[in-house]
Amino acid sequence: MERSPSSVGGNENLNNETLSKLSKKAREYIIRMVYEAKSGHPGGSLSIIDILIYLYYNEMNIDPTNQNYEDRDRLIMSKGHASPALYTTLALRGFFPQELLMGFRKINSKLEGHVHRGVPGVETSTGSLGQGLGIGLGMALAGRLDHRNYRVFVILGDGEIEEGNVWETLMGANKYKVSNLIAILDRNRVQLDDMTENVMPMGDIASKVRSFGWDTMEFNGHDFNEIRKAFEFANQKRDGPVFLIANTIKGKGVSYMENTAKYHGSPPANQEEFEKAIKEIRDL
Amino acid sequence: MVSESLREKYGEMLVELGAKHPEIVVLDADLSSSTKTQAFGKKFPDRFFNMGISEQSMVTAAAGLALSGKKAFVSTFAVFLTRTYEQIRQSVCYNNIDVKFVVTHPGITVGEDGATHQIIEDTGIMCGLPNMRVIVPADSIEVSSVMHHLVEKTKTPYYVRLSREKFPVVNDSDYKFREGRNTVLRDGSDLTIFSNGAMVGLALQAAEELKAQAIDAAVINVSSMKPLDRENIVKYAKSTGHIVTAEEHSIFNGLGSRVAEVVSEEYPVHVYRIGMRDTFGKSGKSWELFDYFHMGVKDIVEAGIKCFQKEDDYEAVS
Ligand SMILES: Cc1ncc(C[n+]2csc(CCOP(=O)(O)OP(=O)(O)O)c2C)c(N)n1
Numbered sequence: 396m397e398r399s400p401s402s403v404g405g406n407e408n409l410n411n412e413t414l415s416k417l418s419k420k421a422r423e424y425i426i427r428m429v430y431e432a433k434s435g436h437p438g439g440s441l442s443i444i445d446i447l448i449y450l451y452y453n454e455m456n457i458d459p460t461n462q463n464y465e466d467r468d469r470l471i472m473s474k475g476h477a478s479p480a481l482y483t484t485l486a487l488r489g490f491f492p493q494e495l496l497m498g499f500r501k502i503n504s505k506l507e508g509h510v511h512r513g514v515p516g517v518e519t520s521t522g523s524l525g526q527g528l529g530i531g532l533g534m535a536l537a538g539r540l541d542h543r544n545y546r547v548f549v550i551l552g553d554g555e556i557e558e559g560n561v562w563e564t565l566m567g568a569n570k571y572k573v574s575n576l577i578a579i580l581d582r583n584r585v586q587l588d589d590m591t592e593n594v595m596p597m598g599d600i601a602s603k604v605r606s607f608g609w610d611t612m613e614f615n616g617h618d619f620n621e622i623r624k625a626f627e628f629a630n631q632k633r634d635g636p637v638f639l640i641a642n643t644i645k646g647k648g649v650s651y652m653e654n655t656a657k658y659h660g661s662p663p664a665n666q667e668e669f670e671k672a673i674k675e676i677r678d679l
Numbered sequence: 680m681v682s683e684s685l686r687e688k689y690g691e692m693l694v695e696l697g698a699k700h701p702e703i704v705v706l707d708a709d710l711s712s713s714t715k716t717q718a719f720g721k722k723f724p725d726r727f728f729n730m731g732i733s734e735q736s737m738v739t740a741a742a743g744l745a746l747s748g749k750k751a752f753v754s755t756f757a758v759f760l761t762r763t764y765e766q767i768r769q770s771v772c773y774n775n776i777d778v779k780f781v782v783t784h785p786g787i788t789v790g791e792d793g794a795t796h797q798i799i800e801d802t803g804i805m806c807g808l809p810n811m812r813v814i815v816p817a818d819s820i821e822v823s824s825v826m827h828h829l830v831e832k833t834k835t836p837y838y839v840r841l842s843r844e845k846f847p848v849v850n851d852s853d854y855k856f857r858e859g860r861n862t863v864l865r866d867g868s869d870l871t872i873f874s875n876g877a878m879v880g881l882a883l884q885a886a887e888e889l890k891a892q893a894i895d896a897a898v899i900n901v902s903s904m905k906p907l908d909r910e911n912i913v914k915y916a917k918s919t920g921h922i923v924t925a926e927e928h929s930i931f932n933g934l935g936s937r938v939a940e941v942v943s944e945e946y947p948v949h950v951y952r953i954g955m956r957d958t959f960g961k962s963g964k965s966w967e968l969f970d971y972f973h974m975g976v977k978d979i980v981e982a983g984i985k986c987f988q989k990e991d992d993y994e995a996v997s
Pocket of ligand 1: 439440442474476522523524525551552553554581585586587645659708709710732759
């Protein structure tokens, strides 16, 4: 199946400068949300945000004014703790008002701590790791059965892929040759307890995944030129699934959050840290 | 009352008992900083296995270790252990081996992480497994006594549920956990509140408020959910005639169900169950959530008062 962007839906084709501005705005929201909630996961949100912004503005066929049209591309945030990044992107893109973002994790808000299907634009709830790729396979199979042209994007964490469920689906997607399934690995090399290499050495992920029958490509997940190339690669005509490996930095944009597990699931510890984070993001 | 963390105590006890018992091994799945097994890992790196985010691998490896003479403590968040339910069933419980599941972050005291993490059906799942024994400690003193019990006296599967929040210390400092035995924390003649875990502190507060309504309520800690202290439950059904149960869990297949099973077989009395009423949790501050889900002190008090009203508006869930 040729994956050409369909005419329906919003594909804004923004230039790098505009994308960078949006990313900065999103990063600021991410920090504000977790600081206001006094909980949440900034590290893995900051590592994936550039890719999300690119997908929702330049790549995916979506329509915020007609959110559930049947041919829309689907995105599954399998690492559901990166909810601040997904919620922010959806709000910026017009799926729901940005004012709602500050209700994140509060009792009277729909913005559940982990990605929740009750939020406009969210395709499936996630939060228990390792399940999203299988859900993506199911959606891809349904799209093929229904002769629909949509693609399914699944965002995975590099700690997350330690789950057996992921490797079971890597086998299944190859068996069924779903060419409309695109996995994106947020390879930030840090998980919850420690560096991924210390918790579970993953070795050469690209060659492992290739040996399961997937096409792969590695790219810099913070560089919009490289992100663009990665999705051009994904869109080439092929007869099986694609696994894109985004080399990223956990906590990207806030110096004290970068490359550490300390801010995996903790907000800025105090007002001073909060202000430092906002300043650094504005100076990016 | 001072409040203390149950999981911190668990981590300390692993280190203390690990020094005396070389057969202890500990497995975690990338949550050791939250479950507090990290301290054991630092002290005894050779006997600590961080299996990565691979709970099924963790549980089956624990089975292998136990089948080879080790006493395996397995920790992660309660909700993520349940994805290995079937491994627990086949490889651990059917083999009837020395694996101790000590899990953290169950129920609504998880707070902001929300519904995905707030498991409210786990004790039901675990009590259903033959050979599995289930303990829900009420405070840090109970955790240390339970740990001695598990290490010194047992060689079969256990499930121990430790909430995320600190809980008020309700037991005396010389308290000894006895399997299959309830603890009467406050005696009473009109009504009995059976509770465990997070709800014990709330039940004690409720009993105090009920006193003002001239209702003399007993508060009993049912930390040993399986085996259950049938004798004590029947005794209080007879002596007080009214029962309220309070648990940080679904009212299905939990403490309330277990108590109702016993009294319906041996001495039927009306049982009001306080707990999650067939609903998922949600994000919020943990103590706000108790009120939101009608599981707060006020709700226990109301249930107590309803026991003495002829017509009640108690809404059953089926
Ligand atoms: C099944 C399951 N086990 C454990 C957890 C707890 N947990 C949440 S995030 C996380 C680490 C995830 O690391 P990674 O996938 O690398 O995410 P990122 O670094 O991109 O945030 C863990 C262990 C979970 N959410 N689900």
